[in-house]
Amino acid sequence: MTSCDAIVIGGGHNGLTAAALLAASGRKTILLEASAHLGGAARTEEIAPGFRASGPAHLVNRLDPSVIRALKLDTACLSGKALPTAILDLAWGPALVRGAYGEVVEGVTPEEARAFAALREKLFFQASLLKRFLARTPPRLGKTSLGDMKDFALAGLSLISQGREEARDMLRMLLMNVADIADEYLSDDRLKALLAFDATLGIHLGPRSPTSLLGLYYRLTGETNGLPGAQYLPRGGIGSLARAFEDAARRAGAGLRTEAPVTRILSRQGRAEGVELAGGERISAPLIVAAIHPKAAFLSLAAPGEMDAGFRKQIRNIRSRGNVAKLDLALREMPRFTGVKPEDHEARIVIARNIRHVEEAFNPAKYGAYSPDPVMEITLPSLSDPSLAPQGAATLSALVQYAPYELKEGWETGKPAFLKIILDCLDRHAPGLSSTVIAARLLTPPDIEAEYRMPGGHWHHGELQVDQLLINRPVDRASSYATPMEGLYLASAGAHPGGGLSGLPGLLAARHILSGGR
Amino acid sequence: MKTYDAIVVGGGHNGLVTACYLQKAGLDVIVVEKNDWVGGAAVSRSLTPGFLYSNCSYVCSLFRPEIMRDLDLPRHGLQVLPYEGGAVLTRDGDYLANYREHDPHIREFARYSKRDAEAYERYSRDVTRQCRLIQPLLLRTAPDPFSFKPRDIQELLFIAKKFGDLSPHDLAQTLRFWTMSIADFLDEYFETDVIKAFLAISGIIGTALGPMSPGTAYVLLHHYMGEVDGSVGAWGFARGGMGAISKALAASFQASGGTIRTGAEVAQILTGKGRAEGVALADGEEIHGRLVISNADVKRTFLKLVDRDSLPETFLHRVRHFKMRGSSGKVNIALDSLPEFPALPKNSPCTKGDLHFTDSIERMERAYDDWKAERWSRDPMIDLMIPTQIDPTMAPPGKHFMSCFVQYCPPRVEGRDWTDADRDAFAETVIGQIADYSPGFRDRIIHMEVRTPRELEQEVGLTEGNIFQGELTFDQILFNRPVPGYAQYRSPVPGLYMCGSSTHPGGGVMGAPGRNAAAEILRDLKRHPKEMSAAHDVL
Amino acid sequence: MALDRLSARKALQNHIDHPLLETPFHPRIEALSRSQEWYVWAGYRAPLSLTDEEMEYTALRNSCGVFDISPMKKYRISGPDAEAFLDYVMVRNVAKLGIDRVHYTCWCNDFGHVIDDGTLFRFGPESFRLCCQERQYEWLSDAADGFRVNIEEETRAVAGLALQGPTSCRVLLNAGFSGVEALRPFQLARFPHEGGEIVISRTGFTGDLGYEVWVSHDAALSIWDRLFSAGALHGIQAVGYGALNRCRIEAAFIVPNQDFMTADHVLRPDRARFPDEIGLDWLVDPAKPYFNGRRAILEAREGKGLRHVLVGLEVEGNVPADGAIVYHRGKHEAGIVTAGIWSPMAKRNIAIASLDRPYGSDITKDFFVEIYALREGRYHKLMKRATIVSRPFVKLERRTKTPPDDF
Incomplete structure (x- = not known):
C-alpha cells in the first residue's frame, strides 16, 4: 500500500488550492480526481467541433485575492476589463450597469441612477462587513477564540463608524428579502x-422569499482585480483559470492523479487512515481532505459505521437540489440582441423583466416544474476570446433558472421542451438566433450532477441560505473544516464560505489544517 | 378643561391592557375608541339575533396569564375553555386527527407513518425547547443593541446568557430554526404530506408568507408560545367569544376608575412644544392629556394621526416601509344546525377543534402564490371551528356559530381595491371548499359575515387588514419592531408611546405589548409598577 | 395498492375509541385484579397492583411472581449487517454476544448521552431482538442508513411475561418446559407450545432467579393458563409494578426517565447523561470498532465532561428517601434520590441517587438526605445520614445458580 502525508479527494479548484498549500508546507500530497480532467466545474470543454465552452461556472466574480497570493496564481487570463451587465427590456431598451457593479448606470433616469448609487453604497458597506467573516474559519460556538472576538469587535466598530442609523439599518436588512x-x-x-x-x-429562493438579500450580499462580497462586485470573462474560457490552479498545485509539488475515483475512505474507530480507489488500490495517509460535496464525502465514501448517526442524518438533510440549467450554444454567427449596441454585446446580458418575472419563474420550481418563462444571464464568450469558436462563428453561454433537480415530468421529456422555451425566449430578444444554432448543450441539474459529480447538481454544494451558512455550513459539527472523523477534513464549496470560483474553502481548510486546528 | 394623565388612542385589547395598568398605578386614564364598542379585533358581536360572533380573532391561547391575574380578569367575567384537538380532512376521504392525549395522538400519526409518529416526539421536544428560549422574552422590552445604555446592555447579557446555556450544537440548531421555512424544517422530521401540512398551519397563520418561505418556523413558535393554565401550546376559547376578553379588560379598567369614550374617532394626535399633549376627535373636540399612547398600528399612528413635521425623516421612511400586508380573511357563519362531516366518525372529538382541508404543503404554498399575484386563494387554507359546541352562550339552542379563518386574502385585488362582488366571490370560494366536505352545508346557513382585509381595515382600523399589525419577519421582530431605535414603546415625539401589536412581541391576542408599554411608561414616570407581577418562571 | 393502503389506514381510525391499549394478557389480569389499581405504561393499561403490593412483593421473593412485560418496545433486527449495525448503535460489544444469549446494553446519541437502555437478544448470526422502554424505531432506522438490515417493530406481535422468584423454574418445569433448568443467566431457548414456538430467556428485572417468556400475541392466553395451572401449587401470583419496583431497587436496576432522563426527551440542556454518569460505564467498550457517541464519551472521560455519578445510598432510619435532596455536610446540595425504599430483603433503608461530581466520585462521605415525610397533614422534615454503599443492595446466590434449587 502506498502512503503519503495528505490525500486530497477531488480536483476542482478548491481541491487544487488545498493540495497546493499542503504540498507547499512540505507534506507529501496526492490529489485524486475521478474524471479525466482537473478543474471540476471550472473546466472548459469542446461542445461541437471547434467550439469550446465552460461548465456551470462561466464568469469570474469572486476569485479571492488571498487565494491568488497564497498560490501565486497566474491570473493573466483576467487582464481584460470588467464586464458590464445589460438588463434587457423590449419596451424600454436595455439598462447598462457598468464598472464594478454599477459605478455607472446607463439607460435610466438621473434620479434612478442616483438612487442606485445610494443603494449600491449601502449594500457594499454591509457586504464589506460580512466579508470579514467569509475570509476566515467560522467562529466555533462555545470556544470563541481571540481571533473571532477580534473580528466581531472590528465588524462592530466599523458598523458603528457609519453611525447608529446605518448600524441599525444593517441589522434590519440582513435577513430581508431582496424585493x-x-x-x-x-x-x-x-x-x-x-x-x-x-x-x-x-439559490432556491424567489426575490420575495425572506433572506433572499443574502444572495446579493454574497455576490457583492466577491472582488476581482481589486474591484468589489466586478465580473470577468477569462481569456480561453474558465478552463484557463482552472489550469492556473492546476499549475500552482504542480509547482507546489502535489501529485495530481486523474481518473482515480475514490470509492471509500478507510478508517478505524472513527479515524481516517487512507482511501481505496476504484481498482482496489489503497493509499494511506493520516490526513484526508475531501474537496467534494459533503454528501459524497460523508455518505458515499465514509463507512456508515464510522460516523455518528445524528451527524449523518444532518448531512442527509442538507438541501442541495440545483435549480439552474446551463446552456451552451454553438452558433453559426454572432447573435444580435435587440437594443444592445454592438460593443455592449460583450456584457453579461440579463433577461429578467421585473421582480415579478423572477418571482413567477420561481413558483413552478417549488413544485418540481421548470419555469415556462425563465430568467437567465447570457455571455458571448467567443466575442472577447475568438479562440473558443471557429472564425465567424460564436458561442453563447447562459445560466437559466429555474430548472429544478427533481422535475416531476422527468427531464427526459422535460429537457427538449425546456430548451425550446429558452430558445424561444432568446429569439424574442435576438431575432433569428435559434436558426443559427449548430449545436446546443443544455445541462440540467441531473446532468451537472452526473458530469461534475455534484450531488443535486448544485454548484454551491448545498443551498446558500441562512440556515446552511457559517457555523451551519455544511452542518454545525463540520463547520470548521475538521469533521467528526479524525483526520478527515472538508474543503469544498459545501464548506464555509460556500460556492463560486473563490478558492476560499480550499484555502481556509488548508490553513486550518496547517495551523494544527481541530 | 380637564387634562388626563394619559390618553389611550384605540380600545383594542392591548390599549385596554396598557390603560388598566396605568390606571391601577394611579394615573387618570381615558381610552378613546372610534367604534361604539371596545375590543378592536378581540370582539364578540351580535350581527344576527341570538348569535354572538367572534368577528376577528377566534382563539385565546397567547393571552398572558400574568395579565389575567394582575387585572383580575376572571372576576370581571373572563373564562378560558381549553378545547380538544381538531383534524385535517384529506382529499382521499380520510382525515388526520389531532388528539389531546399523547398516546392516541401518536397512534393517529402512526396510521400514516410509524416513523413520523416517533419523529413527532422529537419534533415536539425540539419546538418546545425553542419555545422555552423565546417565552421569557415576551414580557420584556427588547434591548436596543446600539444604545449602549446600561439597561440595554444588561438585557442583552440576559439574552446572551439564555443562549449561552445551550450546547454549541443546540445553539447552531436554534440559529437554523429561527431562519428556516416551516416546510424545510418539517422535511427534516416527517415524510407524510398531510402531517407536514397539519403542522405547517401554525407557521403561516396571520402572515403573508407561504410555508416554503424562510422564517416561517419562527412564526410557528409565535403561535405555540401560548398556554392555557400552564399547559404550554394549548389553545382555548374565551367563554362568550373573544369579546369576553375585551369586556373583562374594560370592566377591570372601569372598576379602577378609568374612563372609556366610545364612538370617538381620533383624527389627530396633538403636539405642542415638541410634546404630545392630547388628541383631536373627528368632530373637532379636543381631549388633553400629559401622555398619549397609541394602540393603533404604527402606520396609522405616524402616517395619519401625527403631524409629520414632528417626526425625523429616517423614522418616517422606516414607518412607510414597515410591512403590513394583510394576508387573511374571515367568514363568520350562523348555522341552523350542526354541520356534518361524513369523513369524521360520529361523535368524534375532532369536530370540537379546528378543522382544515389543506392536506399538503404544496396546496398551502400554491394558495400563497395566489396572494403574491394579488388574488385570494382559489384553494384556500381554512381554519374552521364551531365554538358553540363547547360554549353554548354564543348561539340559540341547537344552532351554531362557525368561525372560518381564511388564508390567503390580499389587501388589494389585482392592483385595485376590493369590491363587494370580489368579497362575495371570495366567500363563495370558502363556502365551496367547506361544502365539498360537508353535504348540505349551504342549507344550514342562516347568516354570514364576510371580512376581507378591506373590512378589517375599515372597521378595526388595521392597516391593510394585517391581523398582527405588521409582519413577523426578522426585520420586524425584537429590536426591529416596529422601527430600529424605536422598539421600546417610545416614539420620536416625547410623551407619545405605542402599545399595539406593531410593537414587540407582536400580534395575536397576547396583551404583552400593552403590558410592556405600560412598564416603560411607568418607568419614565419613575413609578414602580407594583401592580405588575413578575413574569412567570420558565423552569 | 394505494387503495389498499387507504383502506388499511381507514380501518385504524377507530383507535380513538380505546384510548388505552390492552395487552393480550389483559383479560386474565383484569379478572384477577381486586385492587383495580392501574397505571399507563407506554399507552397500555398496566397494573400497579392486583391485590396488595406487600403480598405481591413476597410472591416475587418467596415463590413466583408474574409480571406482564408486553408493553416493552420490541424490535426485530435482521439482515447481513445486523451484527455490525447493532455493534455501531450499542456501546457494548455485540460481536461478543453469542447466539441464544441476551445482554443488557445501552445506546447513546452523537453527544454520548444515553438514549435508552434495554436487553438485546440474539437468535442467530443475523437475527436480534431489542427490548426497551422508549420508542426507538425512528432512531434505529435513521442509524441503519447504509447498513443492510431490516428493522421491524414487534411490540404488538410479541407478548412477554416475566416469571420471577425462587419457584419460577419449578413452575416452568411443571408446565412442561423441561430443559429450562439448564438455562444459565442471560441464556435463551425455544420450546414448543400449542403447535408453535415460544422463547424462554433467563432474564428479569428483580435480581432474583427468574425467566421471561416470549410468545406470539395469539398464544398469550394459552401460555398464561398453562403457567398458572402449573404454578398453582407453587405460589404463582400475578403482580403489579409496585412490587416489581421494590425488587428492582433492591437489585439497583435503573429505570429510564426515573433514575435518568432519556436524551431524546430532555428539554433542559443539562439533564442528559453519559453512561458513566448513570453507572453504565462498564458497558462501554472503547476497544471495539466505532460506535455511536464513542468520540463524545471518550472526550468526556478525558476532559471534565463527566458531571454526575449514580450511587447507592444507605439511609439511616426507615423512612423512604424517594425524591429527597442529598446534601453534603448538611450544607451543599449534592444531588437527588431518584428511587428509595425500605428494603424488606436487606432490612435497610436503601436509595439510588444521582450526585453532582465531585460528590460521589471524589467526595464520598458526610452525606445527608432531607426527607419530607407527610404524616396526617404535617410534614416531618428529617435530615438523615446517608452512606454510599456498593450495589446491588441485595445480592442473591439463586440469581445465578444453575441448575436452580428445586422447590
Whole structure:
C-alpha cells in the first residue's frame, strides 16, 4: 500500500488550492480526481467541433485575492476589463450597469441612477462587513477564540463608524428579502430585476422569499482585480483559470492523479487512515481532505459505521437540489440582441423583466416544474476570446433558472421542451438566433450532477441560505473544516464560505489544517 | 378643561391592557375608541339575533396569564375553555386527527407513518425547547443593541446568557430554526404530506408568507408560545367569544376608575412644544392629556394621526416601509344546525377543534402564490371551528356559530381595491371548499359575515387588514419592531408611546405589548409598577 | 395498492375509541385484579397492583411472581449487517454476544448521552431482538442508513411475561418446559407450545432467579393458563409494578426517565447523561470498532465532561428517601434520590441517587438526605445520614445458580 502525508479527494479548484498549500508546507500530497480532467466545474470543454465552452461556472466574480497570493496564481487570463451587465427590456431598451457593479448606470433616469448609487453604497458597506467573516474559519460556538472576538469587535466598530442609523439599518436588512429592499430604494424595473436575479441565481429562493438579500450580499462580497462586485470573462474560457490552479498545485509539488475515483475512505474507530480507489488500490495517509460535496464525502465514501448517526442524518438533510440549467450554444454567427449596441454585446446580458418575472419563474420550481418563462444571464464568450469558436462563428453561454433537480415530468421529456422555451425566449430578444444554432448543450441539474459529480447538481454544494451558512455550513459539527472523523477534513464549496470560483474553502481548510486546528 | 394623565388612542385589547395598568398605578386614564364598542379585533358581536360572533380573532391561547391575574380578569367575567384537538380532512376521504392525549395522538400519526409518529416526539421536544428560549422574552422590552445604555446592555447579557446555556450544537440548531421555512424544517422530521401540512398551519397563520418561505418556523413558535393554565401550546376559547376578553379588560379598567369614550374617532394626535399633549376627535373636540399612547398600528399612528413635521425623516421612511400586508380573511357563519362531516366518525372529538382541508404543503404554498399575484386563494387554507359546541352562550339552542379563518386574502385585488362582488366571490370560494366536505352545508346557513382585509381595515382600523399589525419577519421582530431605535414603546415625539401589536412581541391576542408599554411608561414616570407581577418562571 | 393502503389506514381510525391499549394478557389480569389499581405504561393499561403490593412483593421473593412485560418496545433486527449495525448503535460489544444469549446494553446519541437502555437478544448470526422502554424505531432506522438490515417493530406481535422468584423454574418445569433448568443467566431457548414456538430467556428485572417468556400475541392466553395451572401449587401470583419496583431497587436496576432522563426527551440542556454518569460505564467498550457517541464519551472521560455519578445510598432510619435532596455536610446540595425504599430483603433503608461530581466520585462521605415525610397533614422534615454503599443492595446466590434449587 502506498502512503503519503495528505490525500486530497477531488480536483476542482478548491481541491487544487488545498493540495497546493499542503504540498507547499512540505507534506507529501496526492490529489485524486475521478474524471479525466482537473478543474471540476471550472473546466472548459469542446461542445461541437471547434467550439469550446465552460461548465456551470462561466464568469469570474469572486476569485479571492488571498487565494491568488497564497498560490501565486497566474491570473493573466483576467487582464481584460470588467464586464458590464445589460438588463434587457423590449419596451424600454436595455439598462447598462457598468464598472464594478454599477459605478455607472446607463439607460435610466438621473434620479434612478442616483438612487442606485445610494443603494449600491449601502449594500457594499454591509457586504464589506460580512466579508470579514467569509475570509476566515467560522467562529466555533462555545470556544470563541481571540481571533473571532477580534473580528466581531472590528465588524462592530466599523458598523458603528457609519453611525447608529446605518448600524441599525444593517441589522434590519440582513435577513430581508431582496424585493422589499429593491422596492424601498429603486423604481426602475430593470434595476430591480437585476438585483432580484443576482440575489437568487443558484439559490432556491424567489426575490420575495425572506433572506433572499443574502444572495446579493454574497455576490457583492466577491472582488476581482481589486474591484468589489466586478465580473470577468477569462481569456480561453474558465478552463484557463482552472489550469492556473492546476499549475500552482504542480509547482507546489502535489501529485495530481486523474481518473482515480475514490470509492471509500478507510478508517478505524472513527479515524481516517487512507482511501481505496476504484481498482482496489489503497493509499494511506493520516490526513484526508475531501474537496467534494459533503454528501459524497460523508455518505458515499465514509463507512456508515464510522460516523455518528445524528451527524449523518444532518448531512442527509442538507438541501442541495440545483435549480439552474446551463446552456451552451454553438452558433453559426454572432447573435444580435435587440437594443444592445454592438460593443455592449460583450456584457453579461440579463433577461429578467421585473421582480415579478423572477418571482413567477420561481413558483413552478417549488413544485418540481421548470419555469415556462425563465430568467437567465447570457455571455458571448467567443466575442472577447475568438479562440473558443471557429472564425465567424460564436458561442453563447447562459445560466437559466429555474430548472429544478427533481422535475416531476422527468427531464427526459422535460429537457427538449425546456430548451425550446429558452430558445424561444432568446429569439424574442435576438431575432433569428435559434436558426443559427449548430449545436446546443443544455445541462440540467441531473446532468451537472452526473458530469461534475455534484450531488443535486448544485454548484454551491448545498443551498446558500441562512440556515446552511457559517457555523451551519455544511452542518454545525463540520463547520470548521475538521469533521467528526479524525483526520478527515472538508474543503469544498459545501464548506464555509460556500460556492463560486473563490478558492476560499480550499484555502481556509488548508490553513486550518496547517495551523494544527481541530 | 380637564387634562388626563394619559390618553389611550384605540380600545383594542392591548390599549385596554396598557390603560388598566396605568390606571391601577394611579394615573387618570381615558381610552378613546372610534367604534361604539371596545375590543378592536378581540370582539364578540351580535350581527344576527341570538348569535354572538367572534368577528376577528377566534382563539385565546397567547393571552398572558400574568395579565389575567394582575387585572383580575376572571372576576370581571373572563373564562378560558381549553378545547380538544381538531383534524385535517384529506382529499382521499380520510382525515388526520389531532388528539389531546399523547398516546392516541401518536397512534393517529402512526396510521400514516410509524416513523413520523416517533419523529413527532422529537419534533415536539425540539419546538418546545425553542419555545422555552423565546417565552421569557415576551414580557420584556427588547434591548436596543446600539444604545449602549446600561439597561440595554444588561438585557442583552440576559439574552446572551439564555443562549449561552445551550450546547454549541443546540445553539447552531436554534440559529437554523429561527431562519428556516416551516416546510424545510418539517422535511427534516416527517415524510407524510398531510402531517407536514397539519403542522405547517401554525407557521403561516396571520402572515403573508407561504410555508416554503424562510422564517416561517419562527412564526410557528409565535403561535405555540401560548398556554392555557400552564399547559404550554394549548389553545382555548374565551367563554362568550373573544369579546369576553375585551369586556373583562374594560370592566377591570372601569372598576379602577378609568374612563372609556366610545364612538370617538381620533383624527389627530396633538403636539405642542415638541410634546404630545392630547388628541383631536373627528368632530373637532379636543381631549388633553400629559401622555398619549397609541394602540393603533404604527402606520396609522405616524402616517395619519401625527403631524409629520414632528417626526425625523429616517423614522418616517422606516414607518412607510414597515410591512403590513394583510394576508387573511374571515367568514363568520350562523348555522341552523350542526354541520356534518361524513369523513369524521360520529361523535368524534375532532369536530370540537379546528378543522382544515389543506392536506399538503404544496396546496398551502400554491394558495400563497395566489396572494403574491394579488388574488385570494382559489384553494384556500381554512381554519374552521364551531365554538358553540363547547360554549353554548354564543348561539340559540341547537344552532351554531362557525368561525372560518381564511388564508390567503390580499389587501388589494389585482392592483385595485376590493369590491363587494370580489368579497362575495371570495366567500363563495370558502363556502365551496367547506361544502365539498360537508353535504348540505349551504342549507344550514342562516347568516354570514364576510371580512376581507378591506373590512378589517375599515372597521378595526388595521392597516391593510394585517391581523398582527405588521409582519413577523426578522426585520420586524425584537429590536426591529416596529422601527430600529424605536422598539421600546417610545416614539420620536416625547410623551407619545405605542402599545399595539406593531410593537414587540407582536400580534395575536397576547396583551404583552400593552403590558410592556405600560412598564416603560411607568418607568419614565419613575413609578414602580407594583401592580405588575413578575413574569412567570420558565423552569 | 394505494387503495389498499387507504383502506388499511381507514380501518385504524377507530383507535380513538380505546384510548388505552390492552395487552393480550389483559383479560386474565383484569379478572384477577381486586385492587383495580392501574397505571399507563407506554399507552397500555398496566397494573400497579392486583391485590396488595406487600403480598405481591413476597410472591416475587418467596415463590413466583408474574409480571406482564408486553408493553416493552420490541424490535426485530435482521439482515447481513445486523451484527455490525447493532455493534455501531450499542456501546457494548455485540460481536461478543453469542447466539441464544441476551445482554443488557445501552445506546447513546452523537453527544454520548444515553438514549435508552434495554436487553438485546440474539437468535442467530443475523437475527436480534431489542427490548426497551422508549420508542426507538425512528432512531434505529435513521442509524441503519447504509447498513443492510431490516428493522421491524414487534411490540404488538410479541407478548412477554416475566416469571420471577425462587419457584419460577419449578413452575416452568411443571408446565412442561423441561430443559429450562439448564438455562444459565442471560441464556435463551425455544420450546414448543400449542403447535408453535415460544422463547424462554433467563432474564428479569428483580435480581432474583427468574425467566421471561416470549410468545406470539395469539398464544398469550394459552401460555398464561398453562403457567398458572402449573404454578398453582407453587405460589404463582400475578403482580403489579409496585412490587416489581421494590425488587428492582433492591437489585439497583435503573429505570429510564426515573433514575435518568432519556436524551431524546430532555428539554433542559443539562439533564442528559453519559453512561458513566448513570453507572453504565462498564458497558462501554472503547476497544471495539466505532460506535455511536464513542468520540463524545471518550472526550468526556478525558476532559471534565463527566458531571454526575449514580450511587447507592444507605439511609439511616426507615423512612423512604424517594425524591429527597442529598446534601453534603448538611450544607451543599449534592444531588437527588431518584428511587428509595425500605428494603424488606436487606432490612435497610436503601436509595439510588444521582450526585453532582465531585460528590460521589471524589467526595464520598458526610452525606445527608432531607426527607419530607407527610404524616396526617404535617410534614416531618428529617435530615438523615446517608452512606454510599456498593450495589446491588441485595445480592442473591439463586440469581445465578444453575441448575436452580428445586422447590
